[in-house]
Amino acid sequence: MRKKKILFFIYQMGAGGAARTLLNIINNVDRDRYQPVLVTLNFDGSYEHVLKDDVTFIKLDTKRLSRSIFKLASIIRREQIDIVFSTIPRVNTIAILARIVSFTRAKNVIREADNLGGTWKENIQLLAFGLIYRLSHQIISLSEGVKDNLVKRYKLHPKNIKVIYNPVDIENINELANTGTISPEHEALFTTDQKVLVTAGRLVHQKDHHTMLRAFALVHKDIPSKLVILGEGPLEEELLALSKELGVNEDVHFVGFQTNPYVYFQRADLFVLSSVHEGFSHVIAEALATRTPVVSTNCKSGPSEVLDNGTYGQLSEVGDEKQLARNIKQVITLEQQDISTLQEKGFERANTFHVKKIIKDYEQVFNNVL
Structure with a gap:
């Protein structure tokens, strides 16, 4: 046949x-x-x-x-x-x-x-x-x-x-996360006592990195932290200027597109998505597959479905940097036992896909x- x-x-x-x-x-x-x-x-x-x-x-x-x-x-x-x-x-x-x-x-x-x-x-x-x-x-x-x-x-x-x-190719993601290496120039970002937040996506209006930067500035005031942004796009210079305006540019790192983002996800304390709209938000499911907790906007329509209306990760209103910052703070200040529970629940959810x-x-x- x-x-x-x-x-x-x-x-x-x-x-x-x-x-x-x-x-x-x-x-x-x-x-x-x-x-x-x-x-x-x-x-x-x-x-x-x-x-x-x-x-x-x-x-x-x-x-x-x-x-x-x-x-x-x-x-x-x-x-x-x-x-x-x-x-x-x-x-x-x-x-x-x-x-x-x-x-x-x-x-x-x-x-x-x-x-x-x-x-x-x-x-x-x-x-x-x-x-x-x-x-x-x-x-x-x-x-x-x-x-x-x-x-x-x-x-x-x-x-x-x-x-x-x-x-979501769970086995491939975990192999890349476990055997891959972070670029030498980025290694120092993860050898720190600061909390490390990571995001990934094109630097375009859909991803609303402006709200993410404003939320990060609110988090940064209270909690020593870094924001690592994976991705390229036309708004990079504008976002760099905003990070300087907000006074957080020394702890915001634009690392460009990475063929193996999963090793970055796995080393981070939290994955953050601030999109205005998504279809499914594949990257959230991939972050869960690396056992990284997730905070996302509740944009139409993917994140609420991937996170089952907040069961497997925090959801914030689109464009609301204050709520996004509160949710980020809530997760990164959890006790280790609670973080471990969140990681395992997220990995279980990733296997749905x-x-x-x-x-x-x-x-x-x-x-x-x-």
């Missing part, structure tokens, strides 16, 4: 949660039944080197998503693809159109990864995406909150949407579509 070919299409195998999710699916999908093919635009991605050797990896000779439709259609025909899997709205749209013009029997499975919309312009755009999404064969939402948003703003029928949480469990949900979708 011929293995079914699944083409995974993404902008690039970069440093974001969407790329990590695709990586986990691609590397763990059953090789007895499926043969993965990865297609990206002509960019270098941070996760390319950890793809399994048996993955067919194709880069299109363009960096423009709008010019990739016919190139992708050609690959769908040539590789005799059975399923085209994609994520992120514009990429999903291109994948659906490419499948249509390929004139093959391939099927589209698309994944929505965030709570988008809000302004009238964005909402109209989402309605247009919704019209195209209806031409797919299965829509996957990575959380119940994102599903609600698909129904509300994309005007999609809930029966056509299946919720599958992000897969274990890749071995989640991949079976994806494989069931692939089977149903075929």
Whole structure:
């Protein structure tokens, strides 16, 4: 029996949660039944080197998503693809159109990864995406909150949407955390009596590092502490200036993108997320997998689902630096016995999203579509 070919299409195998999710699916999908093919635009991605050797990896000779439709259609025909899997709205749209013009029997499975919309312009755009999404064969939402948003703003029928949480590769995360090393120039950050807070994510408005810095300044007044920020982005200079304005710049450290963030998570006392919106918040589940306590904003829609409405980590209102600071203080001043209990509860929660469990949900979708 011929293995079914699944083409995974993404902008690039970069440093974001969407790329990590695709990586986990691609590397763990059953090789007895499926043969993965990865297609990206002509960019270098941070996760390319950890793809399994048996993955067919194709880069299109363009960096423009709008010019990739016919190139992708050609690959769908040539590789005799059975399923085209994609994520992120514009990429999903291109994948659906490419499948249509390929004139093959391939099927589209698309994944929505965030709570988008809000302004009238964005909402109209989402309605247009919704019209195209209806031409797919299965829509996957990575959380119940994102599903609600698909129904509300994309005007999609809930029966056509299946919720599958992000897969977390627990064993791989722990191996990297336990055997990896922190860059020598960062080692001193963790050999200290100060409490160490860590966060990870693109330095963009969605992640709201401004609120995090203001919250950290409130914590810093009362508790000797450091904030280690993993990630890159256009707001770095602005955030550096804010840390100086707040008088905490000597204890705020921008360490850039790290291919192994888990060793940083594991060495920290607390992981903090201050996002304005998320789809699932993969990074929270990964932090729990390293047995690191979590404090997060209660943004739509992922953190409350990952943390089960605060059972496995503190939740704060979006943009409220005072509440975020109070929650941070509450956790980092706990007795060691209470910290240990929190760590084990978090690790138990992370296993809810274990890749071995989640991949079976994806494989069931692939089977149903075929």
